[in-house]
Amino acid sequence: MHQDKKRTKGGSLMRGLGAALLMMLPVMVFAQDAPPPPPNKGDVSWLMTSTVLVILMTIPGLALFYGGMVRSKNVLSLLMQVMIIFCVGVLMFAIYGYSLAFSGSENAFIGGFDKAFLKGMTGDSLTGTFSKATNIPELGFFCFQATFAAITPGLIVGALAERVKFSAILLFVIIWLTFSYYPIAHMVWFWSGPDAFTTAEAGAAANANAGFLFNKGALDFAGGTVVHINAGIAGLVGAVLIGKRIGFGQTALPPHNLPMVMIGAALLWVGWFGFNVGSNLEANGFATLVFTNTLLATAAATLAWILVEWVVKGSPTVLGAASGAVAGLVAITPACGWVGTMGSIAIGAIAAIVCVWACSGLKKALGYDDSLDVFGVHCVGGIVGAILTGVFNSPALGGTDVYDYVLNAYPDPAAYSIGTHVVSQLWGVGVTLLWSGLVSIVAFKLIDLTIGLRVNEEQEREGLDTVSHGERAYNG
Amino acid sequence: MKMITAIIRPWKLDDLQMAVARLGVQGITVTEVTGYGRQRGHAEHYRGSEYQVQFVPKLRVEIVLDDASAEAVVEAISNVCRTGKTGDGKIFLAPVGDAVRIRTRESGAAAA
Numbered sequence: 174m175h176q177d178k179k180r181t182k183g184g185s186l187m188r189g190l191g192a193a194l195l196m197m198l199p200v201m202v203f204a205q206d207a208p209p210p211p212p213n214k215g216d217v218s219w220l221m222t223s224t225v226l227v228i229l230m231t232i233p234g235l236a237l238f239y240g241g242m243v244r245s246k247n248v249l250s251l252l253m254q255v256m257i258i259f260c261v262g263v264l265m266f267a268i269y270g271y272s273l274a275f276s277g278s279e280n281a282f283i284g285g286f287d288k289a290f291l292k293g294m295t296g297d298s299l300t301g302t303f304s305k306a307t308n309i310p311e312l313g314f315f316c317f318q319a320t321f322a323a324i325t326p327g328l329i330v331g332a333l334a335e336r337v338k339f340s341a342i343l344l345f346v347i348i349w350l351t352f353s354y355y356p357i358a359h360m361v362w363f364w365s366g367p368d369a370f371t372t373a374e375a376g377a378a379a380n381a382n383a384g385f386l387f388n389k390g391a392l393d394f395a396g397g398t399v400v401h402i403n404a405g406i407a408g409l410v411g412a413v414l415i416g417k418r419i420g421f422g423q424t425a426l427p428p429h430n431l432p433m434v435m436i437g438a439a440l441l442w443v444g445w446f447g448f449n450v451g452s453n454l455e456a457n458g459f460a461t462l463v464f465t466n467t468l469l470a471t472a473a474a475t476l477a478w479i480l481v482e483w484v485v486k487g488s489p490t491v492l493g494a495a496s497g498a499v500a501g502l503v504a505i506t507p508a509c510g511w512v513g514t515m516g517s518i519a520i521g522a523i524a525a526i527v528c529v530w531a532c533s534g535l536k537k538a539l540g541y542d543d544s545l546d547v548f549g550v551h552c553v554g555g556i557v558g559a560i561l562t563g564v565f566n567s568p569a570l571g572g573t574d575v576y577d578y579v580l581n582a583y584p585d586p587a588a589y590s591i592g593t594h595v596v597s598q599l600w601g602v603g604v605t606l607l608w609s610g611l612v613s614i615v616a617f618k619l620i621d622l623t624i625g626l627r628v629n630e631e632q633e634r635e636g637l638d639t640v641s642h643g644e645r646a647y648n649g
Numbered sequence: 650m651k652m653i654t655a656i657i658r659p660w661k662l663d664d665l666q667m668a669v670a671r672l673g674v675q676g677i678t679v680t681e682v683t684g685y686g687r688q689r690g691h692a693e694h695y696r697g698s699e700y701q702v703q704f705v706p707k708l709r710v711e712i713v714l715d716d717a718s719a720e721a722v723v724e725a726i727s728n729v730c731r732t733g734k735t736g737d738g739k740i741f742l743a744p745v746g747d748a749v750r751i752r753t754r755e756s757g758a759a760a761a
Contacts (some may be wrong), residue, residue, distance in 0.1 A: 425700035427693065486694050496696060533697030546696060 177474075208368055209299050210311050216302070219456035220313040226447020227320035231327055232256045234444050238437025238495070239331050242545050245429040246636025247335045248646045254339065255327040258346050262323025264349055265293055270322055271315050273355035274361060281385035283356045284363065291315065301366030302454040309454055317451055322354055332408030333415050333626075336633050339641040341626045345616050349407060353612040358399050360384040361391060370578035390594070391601030392562050392575070394463070395452035397507025397555045398601045403609045405552020408543060410613035415626050417542035419633055426544075431491045438495035442471055445502045445550030449509040459510070462573075466509045467502070470521030474501020477525035493529075500528040500550050504558030511562050513571025520565060526555040552606075559602050563594035577613070596647045650745040650761050651719040654681070655710045656738040657730045662708055664729040667724055669712065678711040688736030707738060713745055713761045 236255040240248045262270075272288035279285075283300035288294065291312075326346040333342065364387050369379035380388055385396070393399060418531025420426060428434055449467045453460040479489035504524030505517055512520065532549035543549065566572040568586035577584055620626050627633075632640040639645055662679065669677065677757045683704035699734060714722060723740055731737055750760035 371760050425693075425702065426698070427695055427700055482694070486699075488694070490694060492695050549697075 209308050210306050212299065213307070213455070214455070216307075216309050217262075217313060218311055219460070220317055220451060220454065223447035223451025224313070224317045224320055226444045226451065227317070227324060228259075228444075230441050230444030230448060231259050231320065231324040233438030234313065234437050235324060235327055236242050236437070237433050238254055238441060239334065239545055240429040241430040241433030241435075241437060242331075242492075243334050244636070245646060248433075249639065249642050249644055250339070250637035251330065251334055254330045254342055255488040257343065258327045258330065259323040261325055261343060261346055262350060263319045265347065266315070266319040266322045270350060270355050271318065274350075274358040275314075275318065276323070277363070277365075277382050281383070281388065281564060282360055284359050301368055302574075303459075304455060305367045305370075305581075310459040311504055314454070318358075321400060321448070322350060322358070322398060325396075325404045326350060328401070328404040328547055328551055329408045329411060332412040332547040334544035335418050335637065336412075336415060336627050337411075337637075338625060338628050339618050339637075341624055344620055344624065345411075348616040348619075349609075349612060352448060352616070353403060353407065353609045354399070357386075357403050357608060360386040360604065361399050361601060362395050363387065367578045373579050375379070376579045386601050386604060389600040390575075390597035392566060392594070392598065393507040393559065393601060394510035395449045395506045397503070397558045397562070398605045401503045401506060401551040401555030402559065402602060402605045405548050405550075405555055406606050406610045407613040408547030409541065409552060410610055411617055412541050412548070414617045414621065418486070418544065419630060421542045428492060434495050435491055440500050442498055442502060445471075445506075449506060453510060454526070461603050462514070463509045465514050466505055466512060466517035469514060470505035470509075470517040470524075471498050473518040473521035474498065474525035477522040478529055481526060481529045496532070496546070496550060497525045500525045500554045503551055503554035504561070507555070507559045508562040508565060509578075510573075511573055512565035513573070514570050516561075516565030519594045520558060520561045523561065524554045527557050528554050530532060542579040550631055559598050563596075563598035564591055566594055567591050569638060621623065650713060650748060650759055651716055652743045652745045653712045653714070653719065653726070654741040654743070655712075655726050655730070655738075656684070656707050657710060657726075658732070658738060659706060659708050662710070663732045665710060665726055668725040668729045669703065672718065672722055672725055674712055674714060674718075674722060674749060676712075680711075681708045681733075682707050682709045686736075686739065705736065713748060715758045715761065 190194045233253060239251040239255060243251055265595055267290070269286060269289045271291065272286050273284045276286075278286040291588045294311055294315065296310065296312060299308040300311040300314045301307065302309055326349060329346075329349070330337070330342055363382040366381035368377040391398065419428060446464060446467055450460050450463045453463050475494050475497040479493045480501065482493045483489045501521035501524060504520050508517065508520050528550055531553040532546045535553075536543065536546070536549055541548075564570065566574065567589045568574045568583075569589065574583050574586060574589055576582075617626060628637065628640060655665070659681075666677065683706050685703055685705055688705055690705055693700050693702055699729065710726075719742060723742065726740055744760070746757075747756055748760040749756050
């Protein structure tokens, strides 16, 4: 039935434990045909609320965050790109995206077309959560995941801001969602759900159907790899292929409205509670751990970023505070359901410090013009968060460890190996970087050779608002 | 008649306005301007980017008045607007041929 779930767990680890267990315990027989339990109204309410919060993150949150950072002649182009990409992303998800990401298939890299056009899905359709015998409405899960698929390409536009052609970025989004987002989401998040893990054998059979990175044991609670590394590397590729903005490194290209950036960052923080805590799929006690981690990591990251600025550059800036908050949110995204509360503070602080360097030292050394630091914040923050998830998931460091659905218990804390988990995390990071990077190179090149990626010099100097949209943000 | 054009630090406007009002100046015109003289801008940081801001924001205050009052007003402006650091601004003094009050069509010093 509808058993598509998205929390990853250590597939290979689980299989090993399961095999050992098989020799000790008799195979339990479960009533497979019992009617599915009805959804809990609290879970349904939280799922829909979380979905709305992710929309709040996107439009207005991300749109304003980006819009404030560009010059006033380009602010509308950013607001417009984020909003229209969101609409494209949501509709594509209904047509075939959800099916490719969250339906089963013969291979571990992408789903099938069984659920294209949301075939067969009604208000009565159910899908699982992370607790056995607990279901939520599948349409609610679809909407929640649709907002993820729709905000992610919106992140990429920041890297090409102030010079990309509107038609070109829309075409890129359609190609990239199809060939990068849906496969990566399937690889990381697709599994058969906890109810399939009745016995070690059944668990192994269920894992055979799960995503490639899921089976590598890569943990990604809310989208560090699927959303942030995925979008961040695409941004870097785009920034390099489209070339630097006119005047980059020579004239000032300062943000035109920092209060707008602050409003955007604040809305992102608020909305991110839907993004992260909603990914728990249930409104239970565990959700409050995810909530706490999202709160603490962000505060720690914001403080870390401005402290570095204060020491190195002499003044703590508003843009730094806003960037620090986003870096912390990015880094805690993969970790928020896997680490303890104090681990989240460490992850936030470390990520912010690495991201400050990525947006200054690394960026200068490499010389690319990623206008709004999509790579420096989302990709680098996502990589730091993904790797540290493997570290702070350790029970010795206050982490949750990985629940074993066959044993119906957590494994022995002493058996946790940080090395093994970090290797699993590196699989997630590496495959996402390569996969999305390659898809992006091909897609951007293809677009550049056909309709053209960039506006001409005169148009760039005039500004995208009047050139692409026939409007001006500020009149009178 | 003379026209006084003073380029001043923006936050000195209130002091200037009170000082010249005490000397009987009836009206002033203020414009927001940017530019540079010996004060060569300043650095601003935006994440990894550091920009040298060449054009510093200033206010341009214009006052037209009779020849006899000009010296005292220039003196008052230079007193209140002075901090002693680069960037205090400049005062230019220029002769004015005529002035017309549009409402009454008065001209000359009566209109200024």
